[in-house]
Amino acid sequence: MTATTTEQVMTINMGPQHPSTHGVLRLLLELDGETVVKATPDIGYLHRGIEKLAEHKTYHQFIPLTDRLDYLAPMSNNMGYALAVEKLLDIEVPKRSQYIRVIMCELTRISSHLLWLATHALDIGAMTVFFYCFRERETLNDLFEMVAGARMNLSYIRIGGVARDLPGGFIEKTRDFVNAFMGRLKDYETLLTKNKIWLMRTKGVGVVSAEDAINYGLSGPCIRGSGVKWDVRKSEPYSSYDEMDFIVPVGENGDVYDRYLVRLEEMRQSNEIVRQAMDDIPDGEYIADIPDVALPKKEDLKQSMESLIHHFKVVTGGICPPVGEVYACVEAPKGELGYYIVSDGTKNPYRIKIRPPSFVNLEVLEKMVVGSLLADVVAVIGSLDIVLGEIDR
Amino acid sequence: MTEDITIGKKLKAKFPEAVIDGKTFRGELTINIHKDFIQKAAGFLYEDNETAFDYLSDLCGVDLSRLDGSNNFEVVYHLYSMKLNHRVRLKVKIPASNPSIDTVTNVWKTADWHEREAYDMFGIIFNGHPNLQRILTPEGFKGHPLRKDYPLKGRQPETLRGIYREGKQ
Numbered sequence: 001m002t003a004t005t006t007e008q009v010m011t012i013n014m015g016p017q018h019p020s021t022h023g024v025l026r027l028l029l030e031l032d033g034e035t036v037v038k039a040t041p042d043i044g045y046l047h048r049g050i051e052k053l054a055e056h057k058t059y060h061q062f063i064p065l066t067d068r069l070d071y072l073a074p075m076s077n078n079m080g081y082a083l084a085v086e087k088l089l090d091i092e093v094p095k096r097s098q099y100i101r102v103i104m105c106e107l108t109r110i111s112s113h114l115l116w117l118a119t120h121a122l123d124i125g126a127m128t129v130f131f132y133c134f135r136e137r138e139t140l141n142d143l144f145e146m147v148a149g150a151r152m153n154l155s156y157i158r159i160g161g162v163a164r165d166l167p168g169g170f171i172e173k174t175r176d177f178v179n180a181f182m183g184r185l186k187d188y189e190t191l192l193t194k195n196k197i198w199l200m201r202t203k204g205v206g207v208v209s210a211e212d213a214i215n216y217g218l219s220g221p222c223i224r225g226s227g228v229k230w231d232v233r234k235s236e237p238y239s240s241y242d243e244m245d246f247i248v249p250v251g252e253n254g255d256v257y258d259r260y261l262v263r264l265e266e267m268r269q270s271n272e273i274v275r276q277a278m279d280d281i282p283d284g285e286y287i288a289d290i291p292d293v294a295l296p297k298k299e300d301l302k303q304s305m306e307s308l309i310h311h312f313k314v315v316t317g318g319i320c321p322p323v324g325e326v327y328a329c330v331e332a333p334k335g336e337l338g339y340y341i342v343s344d345g346t347k348n349p350y351r352i353k354i355r356p357p358s359f360v361n362l363e364v365l366e367k368m369v370v371g372s373l374l375a376d377v378v379a380v381i382g383s384l385d386i387v388l389g390e391i392d393r
Numbered sequence: 394m395t396e397d398i399t400i401g402k403k404l405k406a407k408f409p410e411a412v413i414d415g416k417t418f419r420g421e422l423t424i425n426i427h428k429d430f431i432q433k434a435a436g437f438l439y440e441d442n443e444t445a446f447d448y449l450s451d452l453c454g455v456d457l458s459r460l461d462g463s464n465n466f467e468v469v470y471h472l473y474s475m476k477l478n479h480r481v482r483l484k485v486k487i488p489a490s491n492p493s494i495d496t497v498t499n500v501w502k503t504a505d506w507h508e509r510e511a512y513d514m515f516g517i518i519f520n521g522h523p524n525l526q527r528i529l530t531p532e533g534f535k536g537h538p539l540r541k542d543y544p545l546k547g548r549q550p551e552t553l554r555g556i557y558r559e560g561k562q
Contacts, residue, residue, distance in 0.1 A: 044528060049538060090419060327450075329450070340451060340453065353451065363505060
């Protein structure tokens with residue numbers, strides 16, 4: 001839609017302090033009445049220079065910084081980075097830790113999608129869902145606290161494995177959650193899926209076609225909502241995902257409603273993956289036994305002098321991967337999260353480029369909202385599920 | 394592996410001067426492209442049925458000055474094909490004294506913000522880009538932070554404060 005009467009076009013500023021922009025996103029909206037003529041996202045308010053910092057840290061020291069990218073899904077960020085470094089070092093991770101990683105990443109996906117559903121519904125006016133979702137997230141945070149000791153910035157996944165083994169009682173507690181969660185999902189669906197207000201606010205809003213979705217580089221639920229069946233877990237399986245049995249849900253119309261359906265189904269599939277991984281988790285080591293690269297097991301430090309020496313050397317000296325470059329990507333809750341690492345053979349990475357899914361997904365916002373109403377902008381931003389931490393890095 | 398070789402060979406057959414060399418490291422194919430041919434090579438890899446790189450995963454800059462002491466920048470393209478499920482990395486060297494290269498936004502629209510970021514962080518000029526402005530750093534920011542000669546610590550000169558003051562008056 002083009003503005004024929006330019007005199008009437010009004011520019012308004014949405015954000016960076018606005019509850020519906022999910023962080024510090026600023027939108028410059030040009031409106032003709034209530035119709036959006038132009039929308040220019042202004043990002044960078046949360047730019048902390050993480051890629052620059054990476055060049056001055058050792059490979060292990062960078063792990064806590066990855067938590068602060070997409071702070072709603074810290075495990076997936078750790079995972080992508082660990083995979084990239086492991087690819088660079090060409091090392092194999094023990095089977096047990098691969099399964100632990102799968103459990104953690106899928107729980108993170110559920111947690112991230114729950115927060116998305118809560119805030120998205122709240123933006124559009126359905127408040128009850130918000131309270132329900134946060135109740136479930138509380139359980140998940142308790143589970144994360146059990147394994148990692150923290151509730152938000154977990155830093156649990158290490159190069160070569162994970163920080164420690166699953167604590168006693170974790171599997172039982174997770175099983176309780178997994179068993180109860182299917183019923184909870186039904187509750188959310190009863191509240192929203194056939195709710196007339198929800199349908200009117202989301203159907204046919206923020207449509208993007210499959211061709212555009214690919215050309216604009218969308219990934220994750222955003223591209224699958226447009227009917228493109230692409231999931232990194234299926235197309236380039238990592239960390240034993242090829243042993244899990246799950247389906248990749250896709251939408252048809254590429255609107256806000258389809259992206260909602262895709263994410264709900266994804267939570268269901270993630271729940272099933274967690275169940276399978278818990279059933280089949282093998283015994284064994286939780287971190288690879290490669291003394292000059294991976295940190296030794298914590299419990300060995302008090303018993304074994306060699307472990308203490310290796311720990312000291314890895315922590316103080318860092319690790320020196322061979323000269324080269326790798327790109328590794330994972331299916332984070334928001335889409336394809338990639339790490340491009342260039343190594344010059346020293347203990348500091350020469351360059352780390354993070355390919356954040358939200359950054360690319362946000363790019364399509366203008367295309368989605370031009371010609372629609374101001375109130376739809378809120379619905380579209382919610383359906384993209386952006387996190388400014390990883391957009392601005 | 395055989396598939397990897399065909400990508401390089403096909404590109405070389407089409408544009409003999411474009412391909413400088415290629416290598417495989419950890420199962421990833423990297424092709425070095427001559428600066429003048431990036432748009433043509435990108436278009437060809439996008440169009441051709443046997444390569445079909447319809448998805449640009451990532452685009453970024455790298456400052457090579459401390460890696461090989463060459464005073465060059467590098468623009469790195471990570472391509473992915475949804476149809477054929479394969480990846481390739483294209484690399485283009487450009488001199489740091491005149492860091493400019495043709496845009497690929499005409500092939501993949503997603504390149505828009507990636508190129509703006511590379512401009513912001515390295516000062517690489519993408520010829521033909523529709524809106525080449527800073528994206529992550531604030532208005533009036535001096536320098537390009539990911540260049541190796543940009544210090545890790547320090548403050549911007551008073552410019553930013555001045556700009557905000559001007560805005561207030």
